[in-house]
Amino acid sequence: MNEIAINDSVSSFIEWDSLLEKEVTFTGMVQNCRVSSWGGFLILRLPNYIVQCVMDRNSLNIKPEDIPVEGCVKVTGTVKASSIKDKAIHPNNCEIHVKNIEVLSSPSLEQLPVDTTKKELNVNIHTNFDKRPLTLRHPKEQAIFRISSVIFNEFGNFLTDNGFTRICSPKIVKTGAEGGANIFKLDYFGREAYLGQSPQFYKQMMVGVFGRVFEEAPVFRAEKHDTSRHLNEYISLDIEMMLENGFMDLIQIETRLLKHIFEKLKEKCSNEIALLGIEIPTVDKIVTVEFDEVHEIVFKETGKDYRGEKDLAPEEETLIGEYAKKNWNTELVFVTHYPTVKRPFYTMDDSTKEGRTLSYDLLFRGMEITTGGQRLNVYEDYLEKMKAFGLTTELFEGYLQVFQYGMPPHGGFGLGLERLTSLLCGLSNVKEASLFPRDINRLEP
C-alpha cells in the first residue's frame, strides 16, 4: 500500500505572465516547425495554448530539422516577452527561448496525408472528414470545437444558475417522439426499439417532478437526405419548464440564455473568434413577429405570395433574417403562432387565434435554430388532439400517464448545438460543426 499526498502537478491553466524570464519545462505536440539557417520557430500545441518557441541552433541539443511535425516533445527554455502577430498563436505576448528538446514520440508515417501547418486547411469536406483525427489538429478546426464546447458548458451553467435541474433521458426508446419515418430501428433483446429523436416526452414528464429541467445529449434522425443543414446524429440542447406567463416565459429565458452564451464566448474564446474572423452578436432586446406577418412582409418586399401557406419557405426565413437585420437591428427573430397543422400534437393552440398555436421558431441569421412552445397539460386535451390528428393513444401510454397524474402549464424548446455553432462560425455545412459527423454515406471514423 502507498499513501500519496494530493497535488496539483497536472492542474490548470498556465499563468504565462508570471513566468517571464523564468525557466519552464513542458510537454506539447508539434503544431509546426519552421526551420531556418539560424534555428527557427517551433509552434507547440498544449491543452489550452499554441505556444511559440524560438530555437537557436548554437545553443540547442537537437537539430531543428529532426523535430517531427505532430510529434510529441518535452521542451525546456526561458519565457521571454514578445509580440506575436499570428492569430493562431496564443499567448501572443510571450515566447519560449528553448535550450533543450526531447522527442517523446513521432508519427509513424513519413508524410502526413494532410498538411495542417498552413494558414488554411484547404482540403475538401470528404478528406476533412476521412482524416478527422488529423484535420481537427488545424488551429481553425480546433477553434470551432472550442467554441462548441463553451456553448455546451455555458448552456448548462446558465440554466443551473436559474433553477433548472439537469436530466439524462434514455436514448433507447419504445416510441418515437416526433413520429414519421426518420427513426432508427434497433433490436433490443428480440424486441423492436428505436433511437430517441428528441427527449420531448421525457423532459415533459420531468417538468412534473423538478419544475424546470434541461438536457444536453445526442438525438438521432434517420433523414435520408444528405443536405448541408442536417446531421443524422446531433447534440440537442433541450429545456422544459413550468410557465407562469405563457410562452413569453420561454422567449424571455431563451433570449437571456443566448445573451449569456454569447457573452461567455466573447470572454472565453477571444483567440478563437479572432482566428476565425467571426462576429458574435450582441443581444439587447427581443423581436417577435407572427407567422402570418412574415408572409405579409415577404409579399410586400418581394411580391412573392406565400400567404395561405402553412409553413415558411427557406427563402422566407433567409429574407426575414435580412429584413430584421436591416429594419429591426437584430439577428434573432422569434416567429410566433405557427399553424396547428404544422406543429406536433402536444402543442397548445392559441384560443384567440383559430388554427394557430402558442409556439415559435427562433431564426438566427435567417435560419431556424429553435422550435419551442407551450404544450398541452391536461389529459383530456391530449386525447382530443390526438384523435383530431388521427393518432392512437396506445403507443403513447408510457408518456400520457403523466398527464393523468397532474401537470402544470409548461413548455420548452430545443436548440441544435451543431447548427448554432455553424451559424456562429460562418460554416457552410452544419457537418463541419460535428467532430465525427454521421450522414447517410458516413459512418466513420
Add this chain to the structure above:
Amino acid sequence: MNEIAINDSVSSFIEWDSLLEKEVTFTGMVQNCRVSSWGGFLILRLPNYIVQCVMDRNSLNIKPEDIPVEGCVKVTGTVKASSIKDKAIHPNNCEIHVKNIEVLSSPSLEQLPVDTTKKELNVNIHTNFDKRPLTLRHPKEQAIFRISSVIFNEFGNFLTDNGFTRICSPKIVKTGAEGGANIFKLDYFGREAYLGQSPQFYKQMMVGVFGRVFEEAPVFRAEKHDTSRHLNEYISLDIEMMLENGFMDLIQIETRLLKHIFEKLKEKCSNEIALLGIEIPTVDKIVTVEFDEVHEIVFKETGKDYRGEKDLAPEEETLIGEYAKKNWNTELVFVTHYPTVKRPFYTMDDSTKEGRTLSYDLLFRGMEITTGGQRLNVYEDYLEKMKAFGLTTELFEGYLQVFQYGMPPHGGFGLGLERLTSLLCGLSNVKEASLFPRDINRLEP
C-alpha cells in the same frame, strides 16, 4: 412586429430571507395537502424548493379539501418566519401564510396509483419504474436525481477549470470499442452499425487535438444479465489526457475531481443529503495498492487464496473496501497494475513488471467505479499488441490512423454516473439512480 425588453421575470432562485413579512405570489405543484379542522398545511413543490404554506379556513378563498394532491396551484400569501423539522421541506426557516389559492390544473385520475405524500415511497422496484413520472415526485426520489445532476455538472466544471475541452463523440459507430457480444446492432441505411459501448477510441483521437478532453454522454451495453450492478444504457463520465508523469497523473486528477465533486455536493445538496441521511466522504489523501497485493491481503485476512487469479473477485473488492476503511482510513482505493490479459489491447504494459499493466480500478466503498490507465501511443505497439491478442486491424482502421499521425503519452478513465450516485446515496440497485432505467426486461416508460 413586437419589440420587447429582456427581463428576468422567470429567473433564478428565490431569496426567501429577504421576503420575510412580504406578500408573494407563485405557482407550484401540490406535493401534499394536510387538511385539518382549522385549515391545514399545503406543501408545494417549486423548481428548487419544497415550501410549506399554512392555510387558515377563515381567511381562505377555497376549501382545503378541494386542493388536489399533484395539482398545480397559484398561491398568494405572506412569508413568515418558522422553524420546520420535516427534512423534506426547504427552506425550513420560513413558511407562507396563504390567503388566496387558484387551482390551475388537477390530475385526471381520482386516485393516484402510488401515494407520494408519505415519508417513504414504499413500493417495489417494478411499480417504482412502471410509474416513474409519478414516483419520481417523492422527495427522496427527487433528492437522488438532484445529487446526480450536481455530479454531472461539477464533473464538467472541474475539468473545464483544469484545461479540459468537452467533446461530443458519435454514438452510432462502425466498431465497438470494448469488443465482445454485449453490443447493440442497428440498421444504418442498410448497413450494419452499432451503438457505442464507450467513447474510448474517440477520446483518444481527441487527445491528439486538444491534449485534455472529457465527455459526459450515454453508452450502451447489451448485457443480458439483469443484475443490481448493471444498466443497458448509462451515462459515462470520461476523461482522456496527455500524461507527463505516467498514470499517476490520472490518479491525481481523479482524486482531485472526486474531492471537488464531493465538496460541491455538501455545499449544494445539503437538503438532499440530510433527507436521505447519507454521508459524503472527505477526500484528503490517495491510497494505492497493487493488484497482487490485494490477493495477498485477502489471503492473510480470510485464508481465501485467490493468488494467481487474473481478476479480483467481487468478494475481494468488498473485503479490500472494508479493510481500507478500517486500516487505511479511506473509502477510495486505487488498485493498480492489473494483469495484461484482463485489460483491453490499448492498455500499456508496465515494462518493469512482467504481465502487468499501467492501469487501475478505483474502488469506492468496495465497488469498482472507475477503470483507467495509460494507453499505448505508438502505432507499431498497437500492431504488435493486437496481433498478440488475436485481433485483426482491419476493423479498427478509422481508430488506428491517429497513431500514424503521432500521439503523445496519454491515458484516461471512465466513471459511471449512476454507479457513483447509487453508492453515494446507499441504493441497493444501480437502476434506482437512473431516471428511466433500461434492462433486458424494461424498455419503458
